[in-house]
Amino acid sequence: MKLFVRLFVVLVAVGLLAMTVAKPTRIVFFGDSITQAGVKPGGYIDKLKSMLPSDQYELIGAGIGGNKIYDLFLRMDEDVIAQKPDVVVIWVGVNDVWHKATSGTGTDPDKFVRFYEAVVKKLQAANIRVVLCTPAAIGEKTDMTNQQDGDLNQYSQFIRTIAKQYNLPLVDLRKAFLDYNLKNNPENKDRGVLTTDRVHLNDAGNLFVAEQMQKVLTATK
Amino acid sequence: MKLFVRLFVVLVAVGLLAMTVAKPTRIVFFGDSITQAGVKPGGYIDKLKSMLPSDQYELIGAGIGGNKIYDLFLRMDEDVIAQKPDVVVIWVGVNDVWHKATSGTGTDPDKFVRFYEAVVKKLQAANIRVVLCTPAAIGEKTDMTNQQDGDLNQYSQFIRTIAKQYNLPLVDLRKAFLDYNLKNNPENKDRGVLTTDRVHLNDAGNLFVAEQMQKVLTATK
Amino acid sequence: MKLFVRLFVVLVAVGLLAMTVAKPTRIVFFGDSITQAGVKPGGYIDKLKSMLPSDQYELIGAGIGGNKIYDLFLRMDEDVIAQKPDVVVIWVGVNDVWHKATSGTGTDPDKFVRFYEAVVKKLQAANIRVVLCTPAAIGEKTDMTNQQDGDLNQYSQFIRTIAKQYNLPLVDLRKAFLDYNLKNNPENKDRGVLTTDRVHLNDAGNLFVAEQMQKVLTATK
Amino acid sequence: MKLFVRLFVVLVAVGLLAMTVAKPTRIVFFGDSITQAGVKPGGYIDKLKSMLPSDQYELIGAGIGGNKIYDLFLRMDEDVIAQKPDVVVIWVGVNDVWHKATSGTGTDPDKFVRFYEAVVKKLQAANIRVVLCTPAAIGEKTDMTNQQDGDLNQYSQFIRTIAKQYNLPLVDLRKAFLDYNLKNNPENKDRGVLTTDRVHLNDAGNLFVAEQMQKVLTATK
Numbered sequence: 057m058k059l060f061v062r063l064f065v066v067l068v069a070v071g072l073l074a075m076t077v078a079k080p081t082r083i084v085f086f087g088d089s090i091t092q093a094g095v096k097p098g099g100y101i102d103k104l105k106s107m108l109p110s111d112q113y114e115l116i117g118a119g120i121g122g123n124k125i126y127d128l129f130l131r132m133d134e135d136v137i138a139q140k141p142d143v144v145v146i147w148v149g150v151n152d153v154w155h156k157a158t159s160g161t162g163t164d165p166d167k168f169v170r171f172y173e174a175v176v177k178k179l180q181a182a183n184i185r186v187v188l189c190t191p192a193a194i195g196e197k198t199d200m201t202n203q204q205d206g207d208l209n210q211y212s213q214f215i216r217t218i219a220k221q222y223n224l225p226l227v228d229l230r231k232a233f234l235d236y237n238l239k240n241n242p243e244n245k246d247r248g249v250l251t252t253d254r255v256h257l258n259d260a261g262n263l264f265v266a267e268q269m270q271k272v273l274t275a276t277k
Numbered sequence: 278m279k280l281f282v283r284l285f286v287v288l289v290a291v292g293l294l295a296m297t298v299a300k301p302t303r304i305v306f307f308g309d310s311i312t313q314a315g316v317k318p319g320g321y322i323d324k325l326k327s328m329l330p331s332d333q334y335e336l337i338g339a340g341i342g343g344n345k346i347y348d349l350f351l352r353m354d355e356d357v358i359a360q361k362p363d364v365v366v367i368w369v370g371v372n373d374v375w376h377k378a379t380s381g382t383g384t385d386p387d388k389f390v391r392f393y394e395a396v397v398k399k400l401q402a403a404n405i406r407v408v409l410c411t412p413a414a415i416g417e418k419t420d421m422t423n424q425q426d427g428d429l430n431q432y433s434q435f436i437r438t439i440a441k442q443y444n445l446p447l448v449d450l451r452k453a454f455l456d457y458n459l460k461n462n463p464e465n466k467d468r469g470v471l472t473t474d475r476v477h478l479n480d481a482g483n484l485f486v487a488e489q490m491q492k493v494l495t496a497t498k
Numbered sequence: 499m500k501l502f503v504r505l506f507v508v509l510v511a512v513g514l515l516a517m518t519v520a521k522p523t524r525i526v527f528f529g530d531s532i533t534q535a536g537v538k539p540g541g542y543i544d545k546l547k548s549m550l551p552s553d554q555y556e557l558i559g560a561g562i563g564g565n566k567i568y569d570l571f572l573r574m575d576e577d578v579i580a581q582k583p584d585v586v587v588i589w590v591g592v593n594d595v596w597h598k599a600t601s602g603t604g605t606d607p608d609k610f611v612r613f614y615e616a617v618v619k620k621l622q623a624a625n626i627r628v629v630l631c632t633p634a635a636i637g638e639k640t641d642m643t644n645q646q647d648g649d650l651n652q653y654s655q656f657i658r659t660i661a662k663q664y665n666l667p668l669v670d671l672r673k674a675f676l677d678y679n680l681k682n683n684p685e686n687k688d689r690g691v692l693t694t695d696r697v698h699l700n701d702a703g704n705l706f707v708a709e710q711m712q713k714v715l716t717a718t719k
Numbered sequence: 720m721k722l723f724v725r726l727f728v729v730l731v732a733v734g735l736l737a738m739t740v741a742k743p744t745r746i747v748f749f750g751d752s753i754t755q756a757g758v759k760p761g762g763y764i765d766k767l768k769s770m771l772p773s774d775q776y777e778l779i780g781a782g783i784g785g786n787k788i789y790d791l792f793l794r795m796d797e798d799v800i801a802q803k804p805d806v807v808v809i810w811v812g813v814n815d816v817w818h819k820a821t822s823g824t825g826t827d828p829d830k831f832v833r834f835y836e837a838v839v840k841k842l843q844a845a846n847i848r849v850v851l852c853t854p855a856a857i858g859e860k861t862d863m864t865n866q867q868d869g870d871l872n873q874y875s876q877f878i879r880t881i882a883k884q885y886n887l888p889l890v891d892l893r894k895a896f897l898d899y900n901l902k903n904n905p906e907n908k909d910r911g912v913l914t915t916d917r918v919h920l921n922d923a924g925n926l927f928v929a930e931q932m933q934k935v936l937t938a939t940k
Binding site for chain 4: 423425427428429431
């Protein structure tokens with residue numbers, strides 16, 4: 057009997073251990089062209105993979121160029137929820153603002169909030185933990201003279217408010233990029249510090265974003 | 278004989294009762310500012326009420342100014358499906374095109390189709406018969422020099438294609454307005470024929486739309 | 499002696515007369531709807547009239563609603579130079595930025611500078627002293643979340659640069675408005691502090707602009 | 720005497736020779752990226768060179784990508800009048816319309832006409848013969864569903880009106896392209912018939928434009 061009890065204890069312990077080391081946390085990065093590029097070698101998701109223990113994290117990119125918040129809404133079932141992630145990192149907003157100028161099809165402020173909340177609620181209803189990010193930059197000038205600075209600040213503010221309302225972790229890339237540029241961009245350049253073209257990440261940018269995300273993701277786990 | 282007479286009387290009474298309490302067809306008009314104005318005295322829905330037997334039709338307006346297809350999508354549960362209509366008439370598209378120029382927040386062509394189909398499918402899933410309309414006009418000039426003519430033709434074409442694919446009745450107001458203007462607008466005026474301001478209906482416009490809808494609705498019943 | 503005294507008296511009298519009838523400085527305010535409203539009772543030009551000695555200054559409004567820098571260029575001969583002013587105050591820029599969003603017809607940054615310099619040079623060639631102003635505001639929020647803040651900052655920067663290059667007096671209304679709001683708009687409202695509607699001046703705004711202009715104009719005389 | 724006669728004969732011969740080799744008609748093509756590409760091998764200006772006698776015509780390209788009518792106005796002194804042309808062919812308008820959607824900096828309809836007339840008048844004042852062209856296409860679909868069709872028709876109409884008012888030769892490329900496509904684009908494709916990308920000319924397009932211009936230019940000489 058004693059032996060049997062001991063064996064049972066051991067088996068339970070092993071089982072618990074197995075459960076502990078079991079399935080890694082599956083994280084889907086849900087966004088636009090910046091995230092689409094993020095899975096490439098040297099991209100921010102690729103860098104994150106080497107910064108997080110691979111037995112504990114599985115990182116999946118779900119970025120499509122040109123996506124706005126309502127694109128995420130339209131494709132979230134197939135591209136995100138179907139993957140049964142534990143965590144979804146939403147990083148969107150640049151195109152919602154930018155497309156106002158480049159194609160006349162940006163997103164109304166109130167509709168941005170409506171769809172953003174709809175995406176969050178639907179993920180939460182599927183028992184997925186949600187991490188929010190503010191859009192980083194359309195231009196890196198530090199004196200608030202990038203054309204879309206005002207609008208990008210406004211949409212970032214919307215996301216910060218949603219993060220508070222829903223009590224969600226936030227990677228405030230807008231603030232982080234501005235702070236970084238205030239220190240590292242004394243010539244007030246519009247690109248070349250963290251971006252190649254005012255929007256998409258250069259090598260320093262990919263590393264910087266990976267670091268910002270790592271902090272929040274490890275705290276979120 | 279007496280029994281037979283009594284039975285007959287009862288049957289007739291039941292029949293009349295059935296006819297009397299027969300639920301009228303409930304139609305919700307789902308759209309933008311044009312439909313919002315349509316329920317006012319003299320508006321196209323108001324005119325339709327006097328053109329259709331009131332015991333057979335119940336007409337309800339669900340128009341909100343500035344609405345685009347994705348606004349309809351966002352509010353369809355509360356504003357339309359909750360009303361348990363038999364028929365929904367969707368009339369939208371002007372703002373999806375116009376807002377490109379007036380606020381930079383028009384709707385991408387492919388996203389217009391995506392949301393339009395999502396609205397149709399959700400209504401059909403609720404066993405609601407769906408009637409489509411093309412956007413009538415942004416400017417009444419007949420020589421195809423209204424600024425948005427090309428884009429409005431394109432979005433109308435999308436709606437015609439959806440009507441075919443889903444086998445839905447179509448009130449082709451775009452075509453009807455153009456045909457009407459070709460006959461009745463020899464001076465190539467941009468307003469004042471069927472609209473007050475290039476978009477919203479004047480008295481003739483409200484009557485014209487009511488007539489176009491009547492034809493399709495009575496055939497759809 | 500008597501003759502000498504008499505002669506002296508006559509000379510002094512003639513001198514005083516000459517001073518009395520000395521032509522007042524003629525100032526034309528050249529701009530958009532804000533300046534168009536500025537000549538109305540209570541408008542900033544109207545207020546300036548009561549703040550400057552009327553025998554020394556003649557103030558003329560030349561504002562037209564919706565004007566951008568190239569509108570000023572197109573109408574400067576007829577509306578400004580023909581009036582033979584001593585000083586021209588150029589206050590433009592809001593529509594060059596705003597119309598990008600509201601009609602798709604804003605002004606390219608480089609073209610804004612080209613036309614602005616062309617206007618300045620043409621006025622200087624006519625021996626007119628030129629005073630520049632930066633565009634004040636499209637929205638009074640103080641946290642840089644007004645949609646056009648970035649672009650308006652950029653165009654203001656262009657004007658500051660031109661002022662330096664051409665050594666021209668500058669009424670930096672953009673900076674003045676922001677400073678004023680930082681002190682007097684603790685609720686971060688988008689209107690109602692110096693404007694009625696985010697752009698056009700309320701009573702406090704008209705007074706504030708008049709004061710800012712007075713300082714520079716009296717120094718410029 | 721004989722010597723004198725001989726001398727006379729020689730002088731007359733030299734004179735005739737001089738007349739024969741008389742200065743060729745110098746034509747400047749003034750426009751946007753389509754004209755910038757027109758001077759390349761196979762471009763429409765290059766093709767025109769081989770279609771017109773080289774001793775009678777000198778063809779010069781003055782196209783710059785992205786140019787709108789007010790860009791032409793700003794650079795006409797240096798780039799066109801300084802070349803002392805006999806004829807200037809103005810071909811502009813695509814960007815005045817297109818930039819409304821792609822950067823929010825298209826040209827207002829009334830301002831388009833103002834600057835267009837200013838360019839024409841300034842060329843005429845320099846004794847230069849002016850030939851006008853309508854903008855050909857932004858999209859080749861034949862059913863008036865190209866996004867900018869309405870606006871492009873409107874601006875083409877402005878140019879036709881100016882041509883009439885100033886009695887100037889017109890190469891109506893808008894009409895010519897549409898007619899050509901109605902015959903040769905049965906599949907309603909948006910590019911690939913006369914353009915590579917809906918706007919810029921393919922080989923057939925360059926030839927077609929050269930032919931249309933040849934007709935008018937030889938008649939204009």
